[in-house]
Amino acid sequence: MTDLTPRSAAKRQQIMDAALTVFLENGYVGASMDQVAAIAAVSKQTVYKQFKDKEHLFRSIIEDIGDRVGDPFVEISERVAETDDVERAIHTLAGTFVTTIMDPRVQQTRRLVIGEAARFPALGTAYWEGGFGRALTTVAGCFARLHERGLLKVEDPATAANHFAGLLLWIPSNRVMFHGRTDAVSAEELAAFAASGARAFLAAYGTHP
Structure with missing residues (x-):
């Protein structure tokens, strides 16, 4: 209109x-x-x-x-891409990623769109491309820059971004989705998932043994 x-x-x-x-x-x-x-x-x-x-x-x-929703990871990804302390930066990015994606309203909307994706496939695709898909592209660009600077070993930035998201969100997001409650994961647990996910990502993609 x-x-x-x-x-x-x-x-x-x-x-x-x-x-x-x-x-x-x-x-x-x-x-x-x-x-x-x-x-x-x-x-x-x-x-x-x-x-x-x-x-x-x-x-x-x-x-x-x-x-209405812009990419919330552009600014922090730009800062992380230029960091000299990659370990600290990845942990910071992980914390921001988890708290943003696990926001109760985001999770509720995600469940709604997924639930109706078969009825409205074009809407599901548009929601993905404008939201989580766009965020993954931004994070992939960040990882590509860190690879260029020799701070990460990332031959496929898109796959690395998906691994990063999976390590952070697989447990808390699935718990919320299947329990049907946004309070199924506490703030303390989210912080722990962010930290452990960041450590696992650095172990897989970091340049130091």
């Missing part, structure tokens, strides 16, 4: 924010436009004025998330 007035744009965003809450709590099938209207504190007629149906609303929400 284009050429919205400021008031209409604000109302549209209000509805989308409410709808995201409804979809996260109930899934696509369990969500209703009545629930969205109630949480947004608007009439159902107002919801349908902005979004012709539930599918249109869902697509708009996921596309909006992709448009």
